[in-house]
Amino acid sequence: MSISLALFSPPTQPLSLFSSSPSKPLLTLKPHLSLGPSKFLTTTKASAENGAGTSPSAATALEIQPDQKVAETPQQVVQKGESSVGANGSAGAVEIEEDNVLSQFMDPKWVGGTWDLSQFQKDGKTDWDAVIDAEARRRKWLEGNPETSSNDAPIVFDTSIIPWWAWMKRFHLPEAELLNGRAAMIGFFMAYLVDSLTGVGLVDQMGNFFCKTLLFIAVVGVLLIRKNEDLENLKKLLDETTFYDKQWQATWQDEKPGSSKN
């Protein structure tokens, strides 16, 4: 982009700008600038003490390399009290310019912002697998090379045009086969084990409440825990669901049970 971040300046020059403004920023920004123009000044605590306390956003705002083109515009001198980043020259004269290198997603089958289904015909029917592949490739490309969203060439592709059975056949069925296989193996082994330990046959096991509970746990386990990481993920998910609630409740922890009315 055309931001010129290359200009560095000795700390003294920006300070001369501040002499015309309230000295509060002078007190705040002096120590900031003396740390060096390229330091990030984000504080990790929102409640951090910041000098004389003006421009709280300055404490947590990012200190970008002060660019000395700032000298012209009086606008920034007035406004820099609010955000120190306003003082940098990149605010003054940068223009959003056209990139010379236009990397765009091009594909003969991608017409008018969507996939041209007529080009995906196979044996007289649409080859949905190929459409899914094509969309995956497009998204992968965009992930690596984000493009500008344009009003002239809007993208209107909606994944719901691919029928549900195409998704089932491709994604659900193989995994279902895998999970059912696991469940069957576990079920057979557990039935044998319980039978050999207790003598209760398969039919009698199905009538027993404890065995039915075990069966339920086994099925849920096979469904939810598919990889080793899933155990951790599930625990984290559980914490996540209640975390926000706890943050909101925190203020009520202070209250003594007696002094609370309801």
Place this chain on the structure above:
Amino acid sequence: MASVALKSFVGLRQQASTEKPHYFFTSQSQTKPPGKLKFQVLASKSSPRLTNRKLRVAVIGGGPAGGAAAETLAKGGIETYLIERKMDNCKPCGGAIPLCMVGEFDLPLDIIDRRVTKMKMISPSNVAVDIGQTLKPHEYIGMVRREVLDAYLRERAKTNGAEVINGLFLKMDVPKDGVSPYVLHYNGFNGKVGGVGEKRTLEVDAVIGADGANSRVAKAIDAGDYDYAIAFQERIKIPDDKMAYYEDLAEMYVGDDVSPDFYGWVFPKCDHVAVGTGTVTHKGDIKKFQLATRKRAKDKILGGKIIRVEAHPIPEHPRPRRLLGRVALVGDAAGYVTKCSGEGIYFAAKSGRMCAEAIVEGSENGKRMVDERDLRKYLEKWDKTYWPTYKVLDVLQKVFYRSNPAREAFVEMCADEYVQKMTFDSYLYKTVAPGNPLQDLKLAVNTIGSLVRANALKKEMDKLSV
């Protein structure tokens, strides 16, 4: 849905009061509340009557929260002081206010620079969805300039009898009992621009901390920390023909390139656009995210000049303690910013007003001293009224801002008319409206379908190496 959420909330609170609070604090927030303080058990009805004077309350911070609080206090017959450090402050802000705020706070229509009636949601793969077709002709999202809004609310507080002081709050002496005043130390500027200001003190009976995300009042009452997002924004003046496109339209860009846990935006302001993004977890990469946002919007902001760069923290959740003694926090200082949309102006103003109302009521229009219990009523009312809104937005954020497939599904869902109607209804009127159950079911099925499809595509993407 709303009532279920409420039940669990209240229940948790009642049992929580007997449990230890220590496990509520994660490794990120380091402060624990100090050992249980002795509370003065003073029933508010038997609070001492104030002889010869009215209740004195100071509002620190003159933004929407402070202005609304000061106005309500002054109207309620309380001696109000509003301390604001910078009268012409241009707070970096998205500047969007919901329709209900205009009505509830009697805002004049000329405060609103623009009425946004259309929004465009743009997914990571640039699928663009227009929302806003379900809006009725009188409905809009108001875009305001903060300096204009804040000044108006402060002026109104002043006309109602509040004393507006230009000063910087430094610290506060906390009284030992329930009747002695709080002594505030501040630097008074006397309206002079430049100069350090002179040290002054002010004695008040109660304090409302409305001084924003880096609240000093919060520090004074040891309110604890919150996680916060950094919102970074560039104001860009674009050519008129491009500005016409943004006449009444705002854009939201989602994607890992734009933000890992928030969104990038292009909001129209009075005569320029604000292009920005935010993040909680990757604050160091904010410049990268901003460049990516600009890149995604490039076609539409081509030829624009950056006229201002600004950044500000946005709280992610309320502080562990929002109230101590006769000091209460409101607005950003308390951390009342919603997840998912990052909306804070309305909630700031509303919480300011609610807290002030609780003080007016507890003091019987300034005749009695207030105590902590009167202020707690504001917290109760607030949590009860707005908890469903916050929770729903939290769930939405957790589900839809998780990953690129989730965001793709999110944008796909936004194309649905029912979703648009529900979203705008709840945003504009700040109620979690229970919808039609049949359509809710259809929506749930469609959401799951979208999520499944997007995640399936992601699995395919992972297999590829382009």
